[in-house]
Amino acid sequence: DSGVTQTPKHLITATGQRVTLRCSPRSGDLSVYWYQQSLDQGLQFLIQYYNGEERAKGNILERFSAQQFPDLHSELNLSSLELGDSALYFCASSAQVGYNEQFFGPGTRLTVL
Amino acid sequence: GENVEQHPSTLSVQEGDSAVIKCTYSDSASNYFPWYKQELGKRPQLIIDIRSNVGEKKDQRIAVTLNKTAKHFSLHITETQPEDSAVYFCAVLSGGYQKVTFGIGTKLQVIP
Numbered sequence: 001d002s003g004v005t006q007t008p009k010h011l012i013t014a015t016g017q018r019v020t021l022r023c024s025p026r027s028g029d030l031s032v033y034w035y036q037q038s039l040d041q042g043l044q045f046l047i048q049y050y051n052g053e054e055r056a057k058g059n060i061l062e063r064f065s066a067q068q069f070p071d072l073h074s075e076l077n078l079s080s081l082e083l084g085d086s087a088l089y090f091c092a093s094s095a096q097v098g099y100n101e102q103f104f105g106p107g108t109r110l111t112v113l
Numbered sequence: 114g115e116n117v118e119q120h121p122s123t124l125s126v127q128e129g130d131s132a133v134i135k136c137t138y139s140d141s142a143s144n145y146f147p148w149y150k151q152e153l154g155k156r157p158q159l160i161i162d163i164r165s166n167v168g169e170k171k172d173q174r175i176a177v178t179l180n181k182t183a184k185h186f187s188l189h190i191t192e193t194q195p196e197d198s199a200v201y202f203c204a205v206l207s208g209g210y211q212k213v214t215f216g217i218g219t220k221l222q223v224i225p
Contacts, residue, residue: 042202045214056213058213105156
């Protein structure tokens, strides 16, 4: 157990819908990363937050947004869902930015029908 | 942006043999190179990492080497065991706020 929690574990929804994925980092970690893992794309970095502020952006679609709250938990919002958004979404946390090990949560499996 | 290529995509070795996975990157400013192991149905876990001011790092049967001039780094696993079977991802962190780029992954199978 990495200490990072993600909810829900599984999510099944329809195209066009909106969902929110939640992540709680390890106690004391200030940095949260979001990743998308699909079979043909590997692990794609989406976005990083540090102590409530967005710090780095990867291949995140405009339909997706995220935020980190004062209690350091983070939410990833996915809207206007498409079939291709079906994937495993991981969040990871680290103590700070930079040369720090990232601890991954168990992931949220999103299925868009 | 950063481009990371990882080879091979699949690798089968006999138990006890060595396995080598190589990654190349494009951004010379990249400064941190972790390797993650992901077992089937589980989360990625860090197995070893190296910083840009170090050429080699070893941890028991696992080692990573970095060639900054050629912009490539490699994971070496010696005396492989069946429990080493997993998907291995390299990653590259660059930029002041650590944008992360992962390789496509290597599926390693260790045959008993």
